[in-house]
Amino acid sequence: MSNPAINDELDVIVVGAGFSGLYHLHHLRKLGFSVKILESSSGMGGVWQWNCYPGCRVDSEVPLYEYSIEEVWKNWKWTERFPDRNELCSYFDHVAETLDLKRDIRFNTRVTAASFDPSSDRWTVTTEKGTVARSRFLILAVGFAAKIYVPDFPGLDRFQGVCHHTAQWPQMGVDVEGKRVGVIGTGSTGVQVVTDVGPRVKHLTVFQRSPAIALPMNQIKIDQEKHEKMRELSPLMYRRRKQTPSGHNIQPIPQDALSVSEEERYLTWEEQWSRGGLNFAVGNYKDVMVNQDANDQVYAFWRDKIRARLHNPVMREKLAPMVAPYPFGTKRPVMEGSYYEVFNQPNVDLVDASEARIQEITPKGVLTTDGIEHELDILVIACGFDSVTGGITQIDIRGVDGTSIKEKWANGVYTNLGMTTANFPNMFFLYGPQAPTALSNGPTCIEIQADWITRCITYMSDKKLTRIEATREAEEEWRNLNMSVAGGTLLGKAKSWYNGSNIPGKVVEPLNFAGGIPYYQSALQDREDRRYDGFILSTHAAGANNPAGSCEVEFK
Template sequence: MSTNAQQPSLSNQELDVLVVGAGFGGAYQLYRLRQAGFSVKVFESASNLGGTWYWNCYPGSRVDSDFSIYQFSMEELWKDWSWSERFPGQKELVEYFDYVDKKLDLRRDITFDTRVTAAHFDTTTNRWVVTTQNGITVRPRFLILCTGFASKPLIPDYKGLGTFKGVIHHTSRWPQEGVKWAGKRVGVIGTGASGVQVIQECGPDVSHLTVFQRTPNLALPMVQRKLDEKAQKKMKEEMYPYIFRRRLQTFGGFHFDTIKTSLFDLTPEELYLELDELWSKGGFHFWLGAHFDTFTDERANDELYAFWQKKVKARINDPEMQRKLAPIVAPHPFGTKRPCLEQRYYEVYNQPNVTLIDINENPISEITPKGVKTRDGVEHELDILVLATGFDAVTGSIAQIDIRGTDGVLIGEKWGKGLSTYLGLTSANFPNMFFLYGPHGPTAFCNGPTCAEIQGDWIVDCLKYMRDKHFTRIEPKKAAEDGWVKKVNEIFSAGLWNKAKSWYTGANVPGKVIESLNFTGGVPLYLQMCREVVEKGYEGFVLSGTQDTPRPHL
């Protein structure tokens, strides 16, 4: 249920802070900023809290982090909440947000069904002028964008896409009431995380399933299990505080870390047994819990892929399916595209009613009123077409908004020439604007709530510092921004990431600059670098007061 009774009184209001988005990042910012005594409101385009978990309501939608760390770390929240599964599904996550809302009384400061369309910085008042599609205008001192890294769907430009007469939905815009597909002919374009989840969910129920695959997903076993409330109670009493602190010490903000020694320090027997143990643990242990040199050394990476290929191939019956789903030669270095977690994905392809089209060999030529036609002239007739085609990730969520800074240039135009941020939190010429879980942060390599809290705390502490020192404006220097971009790219180039065509680099979006969109140095290094900036008096920023001439604060 949305609460928008406050909309009329919001117009023309001057706030300390406007937060855009009510997922993990936005909810945490609202809670912490209110604690700190700031006047703050949240605009959310959906009808409820949850961010990605509101929108991604397709069947099978599920998180890829263990329950213990995919939640807020505040004791007042976790002590009274218990999860039902190791990897919670979308419905349970929506229930969790409802619980958090009631506990923290968030809803009273959130305006739902309100999409921000423009934000222009007024240099005469040092405030943002923010407008929405439903006619609200507010003037916050600070603008914090918690729009998530995957909220701008990528819709392929297929010929005839609008002519299809059946049911068609992008996974991130799935109808809340659901779609009935039992006994239907279903086509799925894309085999990223949402594609894998939809395919394994619908496979047993449909009359025929046609999957259009560009790149095989190097998916990992989820090893899902039901949870016992008594065991969770013991974890809360003995483990939770340590688990939450441990997140800040690991590469990906998880409760486990990469192995720092080389994979080649092991004998072949030791290596096999170690990889088998990581595999059996499920989740991302085989990826973010493996040897770190698998990210930088192709020979080490090949060892991981060979093990993965052997395990997956054994689950697929047909040799042609094996070739397409688990090829002998890796389609890209393992882990340089985010793996997804699966439960029965590969078994779906053993069903006689499943067709797998490799669109590299046989591309989609057009969408017809009846279905999908491929280059070989075959028309695959469908009742339902699922677009699991991903997102204009990391930057697209922000760049789609008309945001203009001191020079009048759109943020999307600036970043269209090459991504530039400072600390993955700010961008030059856009004063008093922060973003989290987005461009140049640990984003794609970090547990979501972990990232939201790490960056969220930094932002709130910065605003408190400014208030205490009577500053009303903060902006990064261009030189500091250039230095951060250089550092991000240096770390990125030391790994194997650029050997894959992925949303990590924007390569999935036609015309987008291919570059590192994330900080790939890990959470501990990111934390250290952000803390050093603060310890040096917010080095790299210019802070100023309303009537003051802007001056460097070193």
């Protein structure tokens, strides 16, 4: 299907057709704004379009992981508690068809640059194909996992087998049956790949930097009875998810872990463990992420559960060591069904970086520092992303003074409310830096942010304002709040993409707002109630096309 020409004078250009972009398109269009989405891939779904690796599925359960739009959910039925990638792509097709979205999406159109023109208060957006479009507002809906990360392994280009990053997995798949497969990385993606391919390959070698703290998914099928009950409660659950810190339908226990008896703690953890999903992670005692002693107790419970499933004492220590490799919860929770059982197979090796690091990639496989060459037919790079900021900074976005967003954030991220940044007027971003983002349920965070942005744009339209820009004082204040809140937790004790430490040379800092969804939503509402305090709103006296005179008003 050919793409139509882009109207070059739009109200809004949205970059990305995932959860954020589609939600924005629907709601802004309903209000009469002219909106187009520019999407780099051939389909919708964002990360779910690109990520088609073996075992790919979401780690948030439904119906929390879906839109709260009634015309979408009332005619949609999930088949599993944690849907796989294919079902998620079908869901996005359903969304597009129900809301008639495709007519305003330009697929296979990668945005490479954007610049703000202060003489007209408009953005000029350029694509990889050279197409240029202009809009009053620019919304970056690229998500937190849009820029892949591949470590600089010497010799990677010389490998003679099949090699793919998980986010660039071929849509037609890769045949792993009877092959020698290597997987580099044991985060969420690596765990899913290992679980899926482990029983099918001739030999599996897993290269681990640090062990995953994986939790039981407890997957279930959703039959008609469960579906009907789910839909009866869906509206209630959508409202409830905005009331919990994580944006899931799970509330932390309002007690400190060590304030109750050992017996009560153990029985509580047993109950959470049996529920599966994120219950054990985000529904734990309220001090688990701030008190190291409490955190150690949680880790010990997890460790003993996992070690009981592993047959080999060496594997036990590598995968669930007696001493925690990092505090529980300071890396993204990983869901699993039979990950640890894979390591009981005789055809599986685990290479731990504490014993032997990857020295180079050879034509035949991977050479580690202990002198062993691990011969492979297929090499899977599951090393994640330049998360949270990378998807934004990989676009050459220029602000009022010509400075790029990459240059501005080179020494640290500054945002106002985790959605705007000074020197870049009329630009918003969702599910990005200094918002709840990766510490929250995606749709919850996205709907809160998108609703706020939509109301802001509507307010400006009603007041005939043409420009909104965060003040530097406001973004300093928001950054300091992010640093303070995260600094009161254990999050900084792990080397994680949560703080950018997985990318060489990247500033190590809290990239997600750790204050929780209710606090965040309250902060947004407060700014809105105070007529966008922390922003400068202005308009041209004779209209947007007459830069000769302007009337600038700052609302406080």
